[in-house]
Amino acid sequence: MGKSIVITSGKGGVGKTTTTANIGTGLAQIGRKVCLVDADIGLRNLDVVMGLENRIVYDLIDVVEGHCRVRSALIKDKRFDNLFLLPAAQTREKDAVNPEQMEKLITELKQEFDYVLVDCPAGIEQGFKNAIAGADLAIIVTTPEVSAVRDADRIIGLLEADELFEPQLIVNRIRPDMIRRGDMMTTDDMIDILAIKLLGIVPDDESIIVSTNKGEPAVLDKKSVSGQAFRNIVRRLEGASVPFLALEEENMVKRLMRFIGIGGKS
Amino acid sequence: MSKEACIIKGNKHGLSISIPREMDFAEVLSQLRTRLASAQEFFAGAAVYVSAADRDLEPEEKQQLAKTVEEFGLSITEPEADEAPAPAVESGKDEFKEDTLLLRRTIRSGQKIRYDGNVVVLGDVNPGAEIICSGDILVLGSLRGVAHAGCTGNVNASVFAFRLEPTQLRIANYISRSPDEKLPKPLGPELARVCDNVIQITAYQS
Ligand SMILES: Nc1ncnc2c1ncn2[C@@H]1O[C@H](COP(=O)(O)OP(=O)(O)OP(=O)(O)O)[C@@H](O)[C@H]1O
Ligand SMILES: [Mg+2]
Numbered sequence: 001m002g003k004s005i006v007i008t009s010g011k012g013g014v015g016k017t018t019t020t021a022n023i024g025t026g027l028a029q030i031g032r033k034v035c036l037v038d039a040d041i042g043l044r045n046l047d048v049v050m051g052l053e054n055r056i057v058y059d060l061i062d063v064v065e066g067h068c069r070v071r072s073a074l075i076k077d078k079r080f081d082n083l084f085l086l087p088a089a090q091t092r093e094k095d096a097v098n099p100e101q102m103e104k105l106i107t108e109l110k111q112e113f114d115y116v117l118v119d120c121p122a123g124i125e126q127g128f129k130n131a132i133a134g135a136d137l138a139i140i141v142t143t144p145e146v147s148a149v150r151d152a153d154r155i156i157g158l159l160e161a162d163e164l165f166e167p168q169l170i171v172n173r174i175r176p177d178m179i180r181r182g183d184m185m186t187t188d189d190m191i192d193i194l195a196i197k198l199l200g201i202v203p204d205d206e207s208i209i210v211s212t213n214k215g216e217p218a219v220l221d222k223k224s225v226s227g228q229a230f231r232n233i234v235r236r237l238e239g240a241s242v243p244f245l246a247l248e249e250e251n252m253v254k255r256l257m258r259f260i261g262i263g264g265k266s
Numbered sequence: 267m268s269k270e271a272c273i274i275k276g277n278k279h280g281l282s283i284s285i286p287r288e289m290d291f292a293e294v295l296s297q298l299r300t301r302l303a304s305a306q307e308f309f310a311g312a313a314v315y316v317s318a319a320d321r322d323l324e325p326e327e328k329q330q331l332a333k334t335v336e337e338f339g340l341s342i343t344e345p346e347a348d349e350a351p352a353p354a355v356e357s358g359k360d361e362f363k364e365d366t367l368l369l370r371r372t373i374r375s376g377q378k379i380r381y382d383g384n385v386v387v388l389g390d391v392n393p394g395a396e397i398i399c400s401g402d403i404l405v406l407g408s409l410r411g412v413a414h415a416g417c418t419g420n421v422n423a424s425v426f427a428f429r430l431e432p433t434q435l436r437i438a439n440y441i442s443r444s445p446d447e448k449l450p451k452p453l454g455p456e457l458a459r460v461c462d463n464v465i466q467i468t469a470y471q472s
Contacts, residue, residue, distance in 0.1 A: 153392050
């Protein structure tokens, strides 16, 4: 049986959908059987990021309400035969599904796939509760901003309350230049507060926007740094130990300086 | 003007407002407004109990009171039948229970711990989290959220943390908040207690 992973954040727009698309595609690239589930009902866009919008016939609500079988709602990816998407309904509200139904659906998908990745909507309401139902692991996406980290912390607390422990963190949209100037929170600062395992760091990268618009996840682009970041994340999910990208190099020097007693705040 | 004043106090049940017997009702409302406005953030979201000593409030007056506290995002809660209304002014003696709640985890944003007794956290208290208790607070980690010790009026209560960097500290009805400019991180354990009518923080020596 496969593993289900929910990608969540609390705060909106930090990169959940981008992360889901890239990790999913990256896992498929190395041969895993993957199903992406868009749980952002009413605001779906995982299909767009994957470039599969024009193939949608049925959606998650159709499956849950028994209008069609899971098989017929799954859309096969254009690039990989082992990658599928279950799209969200665009015309319904989040409360059209409940956590029990989601759990049943995810369990069913796990029978057939190595990985089931669920793209969670922003917020902590019904949509969030649906998305985490049936998840074995949670990946928390944050950006290096105080408000995003605060929301991530809130989410970790809610996941614990739901007995989903040991989530892993992806810090997205890191800007090495800002870190160098000391104008951006460092990963260390964030881990210090959130106290969870770091799964990956992804730079703020134009190629994400380009690839999103083309419907072609950056993970497929050998030359893209963010693509490399996502490929590393995929390998870590598969159990390999891969060093983190050197996006915060300058900070190491600063840390060393602090260590030997020059320079003040972290 | 009479020397009497409305007394607003926070306690384990929420906020209690006590209204002196003889006081003019218009004066009551105006005092209440000033007091609530001066500490709006502190009071936000608390349950409010009104105790009017032996004074019987007219329904009309009750309504006006309710409207006034609503302006500040509060609402009046009727005390539960079997529970006496929270007394407005507690004796301040060490009557708090000695029970201790041990929390072996990180208290995260949005989580609120209320306890009648002491609270010990083996972990961090993150920004956006709150610990409110009638006794002492000990955090064997970083305290970055809000801590309210001695919430039922015990001014001898204290707050201890390995790294004391709270958003706000309250002891009994004293409040202090973190300065707006960034402070250097504390180097070691620190203890906060009330001294000379202010909350003072000192390095902890065993
Ligand atoms: N590393 C990055 N570099 C540059 N742009 C990025 C990066 N990650 C995400 N973005 C951009 O940020 C925007 C939001 O990303 P995305 O849709 O993945 O966020 P989300 O968390 O799913 O949002 P929502 O909460 O609305 O579902 C998108 O336009 C995306 O292209
Ligand atoms: Mg999204």
